[in-house]
Amino acid sequence: MLHRYDVIVVGAGGAGLMAALYASQGAKTAVISKLYPTRSHTGTAQGGIGAALGNLEEDHPEWHIFDTIKGSDYLADQDAVKVLCEEAVDTVYELEHMGLPFDRTPDGRIAQRPFGGHTNNVTKKPVRRACHAADRTGHMILQTVYQQCIKNHVTFFDEYQVMDLLVNDQGQTAGVVALHIDSGELHTFHAKSTVFATGGFGRIWKITSNAYALTGDGPAVAFRRGVPIQDMEFFQFHPTGIKGLGILITEGVRGEGGVLINGQGERFMPKYAPTVKDLASRDVVSRAIYLEIREGRGINGQDYVYLDVRPETVNRYSDEDGVKNLDGTPRHITAADIEKKLPDIADFCRTYLGVDPVKQPMPIQPTAHYAMGGIPTDVKAQVVIDSVNTPLPGFYAAGECACVSVHGANRLGTNSLVDILVFGRRAGQHAAAFAAATDWPALPSEPEARVRAELEGIRYSAGIESAADIRRDMRNLMMDNVGVYRTAELLTDAVARLRALKERFKRIAIMDKGQRWNTELLEAWELGCLLDLAEVTATVAGERQESRGAHFREDYPERDDTHWLKHSLAWIQPDGSIRLGYKPVTLGLYQPAKRTY
Amino acid sequence: MKVKIKIRRFNPEKDRKPYWAEYTVDAEPADRVLDVLVQIKGYQDGSLTFRRSCAHGICGSDALVINGRNRLACKVLVRDVGKDIVVEPLRGLPVIKDLTVDMEPFFRKYRSILPFLINDEPPPHIERLQTIEARARFDETTKCILCAACTTSCPSFWANDSYVGPAAIVQAHRFIFDDRDQGAQVRLALLAESDGVWRCRTIYNCVEACPREIDITRAIGEVKKAILTGDVD
Ligand SMILES: Cc1cc2nc3c(=O)[nH]c(=O)nc-3n(C[C@H](O)[C@H](O)[C@H](O)COP(=O)(O)OP(=O)(O)OC[C@H]3O[C@@H](n4cnc5c(N)ncnc54)[C@H](O)[C@@H]3O)c2cc1C
Ligand code: FES
Numbered sequence: 127m128l129h130r131y132d133v134i135v136v137g138a139g140g141a142g143l144m145a146a147l148y149a150s151q152g153a154k155t156a157v158i159s160k161l162y163p164t165r166s167h168t169g170t171a172q173g174g175i176g177a178a179l180g181n182l183e184e185d186h187p188e189w190h191i192f193d194t195i196k197g198s199d200y201l202a203d204q205d206a207v208k209v210l211c212e213e214a215v216d217t218v219y220e221l222e223h224m225g226l227p228f229d230r231t232p233d234g235r236i237a238q239r240p241f242g243g244h245t246n247n248v249t250k251k252p253v254r255r256a257c258h259a260a261d262r263t264g265h266m267i268l269q270t271v272y273q274q275c276i277k278n279h280v281t282f283f284d285e286y287q288v289m290d291l292l293v294n295d296q297g298q299t300a301g302v303v304a305l306h307i308d309s310g311e312l313h314t315f316h317a318k319s320t321v322f323a324t325g326g327f328g329r330i331w332k333i334t335s336n337a338y339a340l341t342g343d344g345p346a347v348a349f350r351r352g353v354p355i356q357d358m359e360f361f362q363f364h365p366t367g368i369k370g371l372g373i374l375i376t377e378g379v380r381g382e383g384g385v386l387i388n389g390q391g392e393r394f395m396p397k398y399a400p401t402v403k404d405l406a407s408r409d410v411v412s413r414a415i416y417l418e419i420r421e422g423r424g425i426n427g428q429d430y431v432y433l434d435v436r437p438e439t440v441n442r443y444s445d446e447d448g449v450k451n452l453d454g455t456p457r458h459i460t461a462a463d464i465e466k467k468l469p470d471i472a473d474f475c476r477t478y479l480g481v482d483p484v485k486q487p488m489p490i491q492p493t494a495h496y497a498m499g500g501i502p503t504d505v506k507a508q509v510v511i512d513s514v515n516t517p518l519p520g521f522y523a524a525g526e527c528a529c530v531s532v533h534g535a536n537r538l539g540t541n542s543l544v545d546i547l548v549f550g551r552r553a554g555q556h557a558a559a560f561a562a563a564t565d566w567p568a569l570p571s572e573p574e575a576r577v578r579a580e581l582e583g584i585r586y587s588a589g590i591e592s593a594a595d596i597r598r599d600m601r602n603l604m605m606d607n608v609g610v611y612r613t614a615e616l617l618t619d620a621v622a623r624l625r626a627l628k629e630r631f632k633r634i635a636i637m638d639k640g641q642r643w644n645t646e647l648l649e650a651w652e653l654g655c656l657l658d659l660a661e662v663t664a665t666v667a668g669e670r671q672e673s674r675g676a677h678f679r680e681d682y683p684e685r686d687d688t689h690w691l692k693h694s695l696a697w698i699q700p701d702g703s704i705r706l707g708y709k710p711v712t713l714g715l716y717q718p719a720k721r722t723y
Numbered sequence: 724m725k726v727k728i729k730i731r732r733f734n735p736e737k738d739r740k741p742y743w744a745e746y747t748v749d750a751e752p753a754d755r756v757l758d759v760l761v762q763i764k765g766y767q768d769g770s771l772t773f774r775r776s777c778a779h780g781i782c783g784s785d786a787l788v789i790n791g792r793n794r795l796a797c798k799v800l801v802r803d804v805g806k807d808i809v810v811e812p813l814r815g816l817p818v819i820k821d822l823t824v825d826m827e828p829f830f831r832k833y834r835s836i837l838p839f840l841i842n843d844e845p846p847p848h849i850e851r852l853q854t855i856e857a858r859a860r861f862d863e864t865t866k867c868i869l870c871a872a873c874t875t876s877c878p879s880f881w882a883n884d885s886y887v888g889p890a891a892i893v894q895a896h897r898f899i900f901d902d903r904d905q906g907a908q909v910r911l912a913l914l915a916e917s918d919g920v921w922r923c924r925t926i927y928n929c930v931e932a933c934p935r936e937i938d939i940t941r942a943i944g945e946v947k948k949a950i951l952t953g954d955v956d
Contacts, residue, residue, distance in 0.1 A: 164782070167782070169868070223846040225904070235849075236850050265868070273839035337782065339776045470781075478800075
């Protein structure tokens with residue numbers, strides 16, 4: 127079936143919904159999402175959205191800009207960071223005007239809490255910048271922006287999975303091909319502008335905070351159509367995932383005073399980050415946890431440590447550090463405060479661990495969390511396809527699937543929610559403007575042929591390999607070889623073994639041959655996306671001979687600005703091999719400096 | 724440990740009627756029922772079909788009837804339900820395939836109560852102010868994840884599927900009691916109609932079913948009272 131829209135938005139998380147809301151004001155727009163919009167992973171974001179409102183203490187967008195650049199280990203493009211942090215303020219006000227139920231301060235303003243890496247640039251102490259609605263900020267953002275889409279009659283194709291990007295002979299994007307999950311039929315969406323907002327791909331790793339649906343379809347589809355992927359070696363491991371499960375425990379817990387404790391009962395972060403301690407940047411904290419574990423100081427010598435937010439612990443360390451409330455009294459918390467400020471976290475611990483965080487410490491370990499890399503774009507959210515930022519006309523990307531780059535080598539907490547909204551909005555505006563100014567791009571002949579062949583290949587394969595086995599092997603391999611600590615040896619081995627997995631993938635077999643709701647087929651196709659992205663990740667990580675942000679090479683433990691202050695780009699070649707390239711980082715505000723916390 | 728799990732299955736392309744299928748799975752007591760379903764799909768029967776995404780009780784994808792009760796498969800552990808598990812699709816919505824049901828009727832009801840802030844006054848250049856107390860007034864109902872566990876546990880809904888249902892009322896409550904919203908009277912009028920709140924017979928199934936522990940019957944009671952008094956304070 128053929129549909130025609132000026133603008134097609136793929137994905138209905140925060141980025142896609144914001145893009146759709148804005149695009150639909152000036153152009154005939156539809157959103158395609160494989161999940162019902164409210165099921166998107168934006169809904170799981172907990173801690174907050176960063177904006178220098180200064181509601182509780184002095185703060186400035188300039189400080190937010192500096193913290194973001196420093197947090198990125200100087201790999202972020204500074205023009206983009208400036209846009210992010212300056213537009214963050216109005217974005218948060220806009221959310222409030224849309225009805226978002228932020229928590230409030232005693233004088234009725236939006237409440238803010240401290241978060242890792244966000245500082246007062248003068249005192250270097252943590253600053254309250256994360257605007258929050260309890261520990262379900264993402265849930266409230268997703269609901270609120272979706273509500274506005276309903277109010278504004280945005281068109282949705284729910285439970286349609288996009289499987290190809292159409293690029294015509296003139297080199298223009300012409301829309302997408304999607305599978306209607308319920309009927310199993312393919313639909314062609316002919317569009318002047320296409321916006322990808324498909325989220326992250328943490329499912330590459332065994333322990334992850336990411337949903338089953340986060341399989342990197344958008345970046346993989348674009349990659350297969352010749353678009354490069356940028357900075358894939360930078361994937362954030364969040365320090366505090368629930369042991370074994372990877373479910374996230376927000377940094378907000380440490381923002382409220384929680385501390386990390388090793389097997390000897392010692393609070394270890396002051397050793398690694400003397401000034402901000404437990405609120406150091408995520409890459410720093412995750413490495414510290416791994417080091418403690420490696421040196422035998424995990425709990426009972428095992429591969430996890432404790433996150434302790436019991437009031438007696440918090441209050442003791444608060445006193446030691448001299449942490450004060452805004453009125454100058456010592457900061458003390460009670461069990462009731464935890465229940466009120468972190469209700470979902472308390473619930474997760476009780477449900478999945480049988481641990482009551484008010485009475486017991488929580489066993490945690492780093493969890494694969496956030497893709498700093500993705501589809502390269504400029505500050506208009508326009509996809510750019512080479513080292514000199516040549517745009518691919520009509521193609522936009524925003525949110526976690528994109529790489530602007532505002533997060534560089536390491537994202538600060540609360541900056542993704544800003545990113546998805548600021549650049550989602552820009553994507554919507556520019557996609558609509560582009561559509562208004564251009565004629566219909568020619569639709570390639572037989573637009574559905576490629577997807578049909580891919581799906582038939584899987585459905586009727588005569589192979590014997592099991593997708594579940596390959597998926598498990600990939601996730602274990604990535605965890606062991608392409609995790610927090612990396613070496614040339616581990617990465618070379620990973621690339622070789624990923625290629626072997628891709629060979630096996632060509633011979634997978636599935637049981638469900640049906641058309642309707644064939645999720646076995648879809649999951650197998652998604653595994654193909656994950657494998658492509660895993661191979662790129664391991665390959666570019668092997669090339670980068672330095673340590674920067676989330677990419678830590680034990681064989682090259684220092685940052686090397688002389689050789690490596692540049693973004694990586696990876697393209698797929700016609701024979702399936704990967705070609706690498708680089709592009710310069712946009713500086714202009716701050717010169718790279720040593721990064722300590 | 725070995726877990727026996729019975730699943731209500733139906734493939735619209737093959738089966739004339741739903742039937743029961745039984746599987747035996749190795750599971751840990753701390754595994755989620757969702758993990759068990761994923762294991763069956765991965766290693767025993769790839770055609771088993773169900774929705775899931777976040778796997779920790781936030782996205783609302785996997786509300787199912789598990790051992791007779793509406794729950795999220797990702798939020799109930801094997802140790803909570805024991806070695807004999809029975810899983811069925813939600814009741815009251817048309818089954819599509821196995822455990823997936825057609826959610827569209829549910830979302831239509833959600834959209835019918837005008838689930839968005841109504842306030843046509845030009846906003847200030849900063850945030851609108853709201854007191855901590857005013858914000859707390861509707862905190863509970865902001866937690867709803869639209870999983871449909873409540874609505875599909877409600878005998879009034881089973882008896883009459885034109886009833887707007889508890890989830891939609893919860894969503895309406897979230898706006899009616901938000902002092903920034905000016906649409907309360909329109910929503911109250913909608914909910915006062917014959918398919919609105921008065922179909923609620925305070926049976927409390929919804930409260931039992933809600934994975935977010937929202938006191939739904941209380942929220943519905945507050946809406947009923949607001950309709951009667953015309954007052955939302
Ligand atoms: C547990 C957790 C907590 C977090 N907490 C915070 C926080 O406190 N602050 C912060 O700033 N960030 C946080 N983050 C990060 C942040 O939430 C995400 O990076 C962000 O929400 C991503 O939004 P998105 O719109 O890009 O993608 P998503 O919300 O993931 O949405 C992706 C969309 O794409 C659709 N899609 C995907 N593939 C296809 C396809 N092939 N066809 C059609 N549709 C498709 C999906 O259906 C979905 O609608 C957190 C992340 C996690 C996992
Ligand atoms: S999978 Fe998200 S609620 Fe269960």
